[in-house]
Amino acid sequence: MSFYVVQGGSSIYLMTTGGTASSALTLPTGVTIDSTLRLRGAVLGQLVVLVGSPSENITVDREGVARRLTPRPPSAPPTVAAGSAGSLSGDYYVWYTNKFKDAVGNTLAESDFSPQSALVTLTSDMLRVSKLQLSTDNIPIGVSFSRQLYRSTTGGTTKFPWVEVDGNTLTSVEDDLADAGLQLIAAATDLGAPPKFELIATWKHRLWGKSYEQIDTLYQSANGKPYAFPSGRTIPIPPTNADNVGITGLMARKDALGVGKRSSIHQITGTNETNFNRSVVTEGIGVWAPDSCVVVHDVAYFLGNPFGLYTWGPGGVTNISDAKVKAWFETDTYFNRALFDDAYGWYDPTTNSYILNLAAAGSTNLDRWIQYDIATGNFWGPHKTGAFTPQGGTMLRDSNDVAMPVLFGDDGKLYKPQTTKTDGASTGIDFDVTTNFLSGNSPSIMKFWDQPDIITKILASGTLTITPKVGKLNASAGTAISHDMTLGRERLRRLGDGELCQLRFQNSTNAINTVIYGIELPFFERGRR
Amino acid sequence: MSGKIDLYNLGSVGVDLTKSPLHKDDGSLVSAQNAVPDVRDEAGAIAKRDGLTVINSSALSGAVKGAVFVPLAIGGALATSGNTGRAYVGLLQTGTEGTDADYGWAYSSDAFATGGTLTTTAPSVPESAIHRRIYPLQCRRAAVVNNKIYYSTGNGNSGTSYTRTPAVRVFDGTVDREFARLPANPDDTTNSFAYTINCVFAVGTTIYLSVSNIITDDAEVGSVWSLDTTNGAFKRIGATFSTGELPGPLAWSLGRLWVGTVSTDATNSGIVYFIRPGIDSTWTADETMGVVGPVRDLVDYNGTLFSAVGRASYAITGTIYKRSPTDGTWASTESAATSDYPSMAVFNGNLYAVRLTAAAALIRKYNGTSWSTVYTEPNVALFYPDHLHTFNGVIYATGPQADNIVVGGTVTHTITDNSNDVITSTDGTTWTAYKTISTGLTADADNNVFAGIYI
Numbered sequence: 001m002s003f004y005v006v007q008g009g010s011s012i013y014l015m016t017t018g019g020t021a022s023s024a025l026t027l028p029t030g031v032t033i034d035s036t037l038r039l040r041g042a043v044l045g046q047l048v049v050l051v052g053s054p055s056e057n058i059t060v061d062r063e064g065v066a067r068r069l070t071p072r073p074p075s076a077p078p079t080v081a082a083g084s085a086g087s088l089s090g091d092y093y094v095w096y097t098n099k100f101k102d103a104v105g106n107t108l109a110e111s112d113f114s115p116q117s118a119l120v121t122l123t124s125d126m127l128r129v130s131k132l133q134l135s136t137d138n139i140p141i142g143v144s145f146s147r148q149l150y151r152s153t154t155g156g157t158t159k160f161p162w163v164e165v166d167g168n169t170l171t172s173v174e175d176d177l178a179d180a181g182l183q184l185i186a187a188a189t190d191l192g193a194p195p196k197f198e199l200i201a202t203w204k205h206r207l208w209g210k211s212y213e214q215i216d217t218l219y220q221s222a223n224g225k226p227y228a229f230p231s232g233r234t235i236p237i238p239p240t241n242a243d244n245v246g247i248t249g250l251m252a253r254k255d256a257l258g259v260g261k262r263s264s265i266h267q268i269t270g271t272n273e274t275n276f277n278r279s280v281v282t283e284g285i286g287v288w289a290p291d292s293c294v295v296v297h298d299v300a301y302f303l304g305n306p307f308g309l310y311t312w313g314p315g316g317v318t319n320i321s322d323a324k325v326k327a328w329f330e331t332d333t334y335f336n337r338a339l340f341d342d343a344y345g346w347y348d349p350t351t352n353s354y355i356l357n358l359a360a361a362g363s364t365n366l367d368r369w370i371q372y373d374i375a376t377g378n379f380w381g382p383h384k385t386g387a388f389t390p391q392g393g394t395m396l397r398d399s400n401d402v403a404m405p406v407l408f409g410d411d412g413k414l415y416k417p418q419t420t421k422t423d424g425a426s427t428g429i430d431f432d433v434t435t436n437f438l439s440g441n442s443p444s445i446m447k448f449w450d451q452p453d454i455i456t457k458i459l460a461s462g463t464l465t466i467t468p469k470v471g472k473l474n475a476s477a478g479t480a481i482s483h484d485m486t487l488g489r490e491r492l493r494r495l496g497d498g499e500l501c502q503l504r505f506q507n508s509t510n511a512i513n514t515v516i517y518g519i520e521l522p523f524f525e526r527g528r529r
Numbered sequence: 530m531s532g533k534i535d536l537y538n539l540g541s542v543g544v545d546l547t548k549s550p551l552h553k554d555d556g557s558l559v560s561a562q563n564a565v566p567d568v569r570d571e572a573g574a575i576a577k578r579d580g581l582t583v584i585n586s587s588a589l590s591g592a593v594k595g596a597v598f599v600p601l602a603i604g605g606a607l608a609t610s611g612n613t614g615r616a617y618v619g620l621l622q623t624g625t626e627g628t629d630a631d632y633g634w635a636y637s638s639d640a641f642a643t644g645g646t647l648t649t650t651a652p653s654v655p656e657s658a659i660h661r662r663i664y665p666l667q668c669r670r671a672a673v674v675n676n677k678i679y680y681s682t683g684n685g686n687s688g689t690s691y692t693r694t695p696a697v698r699v700f701d702g703t704v705d706r707e708f709a710r711l712p713a714n715p716d717d718t719t720n721s722f723a724y725t726i727n728c729v730f731a732v733g734t735t736i737y738l739s740v741s742n743i744i745t746d747d748a749e750v751g752s753v754w755s756l757d758t759t760n761g762a763f764k765r766i767g768a769t770f771s772t773g774e775l776p777g778p779l780a781w782s783l784g785r786l787w788v789g790t791v792s793t794d795a796t797n798s799g800i801v802y803f804i805r806p807g808i809d810s811t812w813t814a815d816e817t818m819g820v821v822g823p824v825r826d827l828v829d830y831n832g833t834l835f836s837a838v839g840r841a842s843y844a845i846t847g848t849i850y851k852r853s854p855t856d857g858t859w860a861s862t863e864s865a866a867t868s869d870y871p872s873m874a875v876f877n878g879n880l881y882a883v884r885l886t887a888a889a890a891l892i893r894k895y896n897g898t899s900w901s902t903v904y905t906e907p908n909v910a911l912f913y914p915d916h917l918h919t920f921n922g923v924i925y926a927t928g929p930q931a932d933n934i935v936v937g938g939t940v941t942h943t944i945t946d947n948s949n950d951v952i953t954s955t956d957g958t959t960w961t962a963y964k965t966i967s968t969g970l971t972a973d974a975d976n977n978v979f980a981g982i983y984i
Contacts, residue, residue, distance in 0.1 A: 002598065007595045011591065166831065396596060408595070412585075416587055417579040422582075
């Protein structure tokens with residue numbers, strides 16, 4: 001059964017799909033969680049790689065054991081000498097790495113190599129290695145750790161796996177395994193430690209990351225090895241040294257990895273390290289919020305610059321918000337644009353919508369979210385809740401592996417949808433909808449707005465408050481009207497005289513639904529006044 | 530002139546803030562707070578959005594700043610009822626040794642705090658009489674590969690003529706079936722099928738088996754085999770051992786497979802051999818144990834190989850030796866007069882060993898520097914541990930279901946089926962009271978078919 005890794009404050013937890021959380025996970029010595037930063041993660045193979053808020057890249061396994069993504073490599077060469085009588089003769093070099101292994105001996109992570117040893121000449125001896133460094137990484141109980149020794153064949157310099165020393169206690173070993181007994185496959189050449197990552201993504205069976213230091217450089221791991229980042233497997237993303245932000249987003253589509261900068265978007269294409277290639281997708285449009293990047297059905301959605309929502313798909317980059325809700329992004333009326341770079345995007349499969357968490361105007365929390373209906377192109381919201389202050393959201397899966405949208409709470413809880421119209425334990429949902437100014441196609445003609453008929457879903461209880469504005473565009477709100485939602489259809493009172501009419505519908509009663517099928521609004525033109 | 534505006538598209542247009550108030554389409558909204566198109570048989574209508582309910586009723590220690598979905602099975606203490614860590618013990622439940630239907634599994638997901646639950650699955654576990662005809666090698670006979678239990682079966686009853694070799698069976702917690710059957714050793718020219726599998730040990734997806742077979746009574750021979758769990762293929766590892774030298778416990782250390790032997794001649798010591806599977810064709814004798822007695826267990830602890838030597842009759846000074854990886858020399862690290870060291874295990878970074886004497890049963894702990902006693906059995910007539918197992922953060926010390934040990938003509942341990950089957954610890958220091966694995970047994974059953982899986 002699947003599970004979640006969740007950051008709460010300055011701790012990380014495992015959590016079952018049923019919501020049972022572990023105790024705060026014990027982190028590797030020296031690693032802390034910054035509660036002001038976001039936890040970002042990627043899964044490759046059997047490893048969950050966590051970056052962002054951890055002070056170092058770490059992994060967490062299914063039993064909650066946390067360790068550094070890549071063991072620190074040995075910093076000094078091993079000492080080599082002739083040992084007891086044995087069967088080896090010739091000249092040899094030795095290297096070694098540090099390894100984390102799972103319970104059955106599979107390698108979970110391997111460090112880069114130690115420096116090469118001195119050359120040792122043997123004559124019918126065991127090859128004795130000493131001064132193996134003990135790892136300073138704390139080895140969690142239940143994690144298997146070993147030093148993997150490599151040696152050359154006689155007279156050679158290619159590394160071959162030789163002897164594996166389990167545990168973090170021994171500092172010396174000897175063995176006389178013959179050259180013919182060494183593994184036929186030479187040691188991997190794609191080991192290497194990554195920098196601390198700010199952003200990470202999985203694409204083409206590799207991890208791709210942006211570091212905190214080299215902000216314009218995209219790093220790639222070895223194929224299938226989330227712990228191995230060979231030096232030189234980097235791609236600069238221009239413009240370099242142009243700002244203090246660098247790469248602003250990663251978008252993994254099927255055949256292209258999108259890499260955003262603030263004023264441009266690039267893509268990486270190819271299938272392996274011999275043919276990965278960067279090209280420009282667009283100049284003049286960039287990615288503004290790293291956590292707004294979401295890929296749905298091979299189309300990327302993101303909060304971009306110039307401010308607005310964009311898609312990047314087979315047809316290129318398209319602004320999807322200007323036609324309907326440009327004001328949300330181009331004015332300070334609705335949202336705190338200073339926090340746009342904190343925006344958090346995610347996909348809600350139940351409504352087939354892209355959701356974006358934003359801060360209301362004047363707020364410093366991501367306390368609103370907007371909803372973009374992918375099928376219709378319509379926008380809804382801004383939504384809010386009174387039960388908690390949202391910190392963002394994502395898509396998880398429940399115990400049946402069914403996709404489930406989730407909001408993060410400032411109260412240390414995760415929230416998922418329920419059909420009951422209640423947030424949290426008992427907080428009502430503040431339904432508040434305002435129509436445009438209705439004109440009957442004659443906005444300059446004075447009208448008498450007669451009794452509207454409202455048709456709603458018949459409920460067991462509940463009252464919908466309808467507040468009309470009748471007059472010009474600066475009309476004041478009139479006396480509120482109550483509609484009994486148990487009736488289904490109700491004829492309301494006359495609304496009065498004015499060129500235009502706007503209606504506002506509200507219900508915030510806990511556990512009470514609201515479904516408005518429609519409203520019929522008769523009017524009589526009195527003529528031009 | 531009269532007119533009517535029919536707004537039945539409130540759920541179809543959404544928010545429009547771009548057009549002027551006089552250019553917006555009827556049905557568009559300037560605000561849709563907590564309003565969404567209702568997709569539940571009411572498309573076209575506008576409805577209040579769904580509520581939000583907590584996933585975790587107990588709050589984390591701070592605002593949630595991120596969550597990552599992990600499509601792997603959770604383990605450890607958070608394994609749910611759909612993914613529970615269970616310790617399984619294969620044992621004789623009723624009836625007579627050698628009768629398949631009388632064997633079964635007892636399992637527990639709480640370290641037997643509430644006793645064991647018996648399954649109706651009826652495997653053939655290895656407590657069969659053939660085992661008695663050979664010097665008893667009380668090794669572990671179960672190993673876990675890819676969350677399945679592989680274990681060795683017996684081969685019939687004392688006095689029965691054997692028509693097949695023993696098998697390795699596989700049990701996933703629900704289905705128990707035969708996985709592969711041991712081939713006949715080509716060095717066995719009698720074709721008697723009188724084999725017994727002494728020890729089962731897993732390295733990755735490969736299982737190693739130490740096997741004894743009778744050519745003539747008290748002149749058994751032994752061999753070690755590998756079994757590839759991906760395809761069921763057996764391979765004999767190295768040559769057959771000398772007559773009267775039987776392979777027992779297995780271990781993996783320094784990239785080599787190690788085996789400890791027992792001699793059918795009580796005046797000979799056990800020997801520790803090594804081989805590099807796939808590289809070496811013959812076993813190399815690394816050390817003849819200083820004390821004359823069988824090798825009872827082998828364990829790699831922090832890269833160092835430990836060998837426990839003892840006798841169930843307590844006739845020797847039981848000793849635990851350790852091998853220096855630096856120069857290959859062996860040295861005694863723990864011993865006691867007239868003792869047996871039948872089992873060792875690594876748990877929580879320490880090495881544990883059972884030490885038995887005629888009058889006492891101890892669990893000893895080695896921290897890499899020195900040995901100490903962490904458990905002293907108060908009444909060996911009620912319970913004595915003779916096997917150590919580890920699973921899911923718990924170390925188990927299991928004892929015989931029923932036993933009658935005689936030393937020097939005196940019955941020292943008479944363990945009837947008294948429900949004192951196992952004690953456990955989560956820290957290796959504090960041990961529980963006796964717990965029950967199973968009741969209702971009628972014969973000796975040794976709790977060494979033990980393994981844990983997650984189901």
